[in-house]
Amino acid sequence: MKLRYTGVAMPRELLILRHAKSAWDSGARTDFDRPLAPRGEATAPRVGRWLGEERLRPDYVVSSPAERARQTVLAVCGELGIEANQVHWDRRIYGGGARTLIDVLRDSPADARRVLIAGHNPGLEDLLCTLCEKPVAGPGDGKLMPTAAVARLEIGVPWAAVGPASARLLSLTRPRSLD
Secondary structure: OOOEEOOEEOOEEEEEEEOOOEOOOOOOOOHHHOOEOHHHHHHHHHHHHHHHHOOOOOOEEEEOOOHHHHHHHHHHHHHHOOOHHHEEEOHHHOOOOHHHHHHHHHOOOOOOOEEEEEEOOOHHHHHHHHHEOOOOOOOOOOOOOOOOOEEEEEEOOOHHHOOOOOEEEEEEEOHHHHO
């Protein structure tokens, strides 16, 4: 199903963003509080610049509020001219599986053409595989969504109707390919 907007077919798009590389030895009290590693701090804005160059600015951004996801999203959004107060923080994303993440997506504004959801594995990989109408082939290293990877999907239904097999994978970009 294609959306109609002023006579032009306008499919919805979903960007699935995994947080950038986190610091395991940061001294954070909990996993939720774990920040980005220096490599993640460098990668996140690079991903944001790439999204801008590709003209993939989201209309709606929803993210896990965990520190590493928060830092990633703020760096990416900063490169896209999206203010911090425009990001929607949803605790359900942290630790959420595909079913929970689909519920988060169903809460997206009906008029959003492109949504970015940011969070964590294994939930994001499960979401990607659940939404895609065809099986998603993983790379040789077994990591479908490594840190700071972005999956771009075309969504063929309204956000409120998103569910299994309602999307088509357009691309899967790893930060290493941006160098």
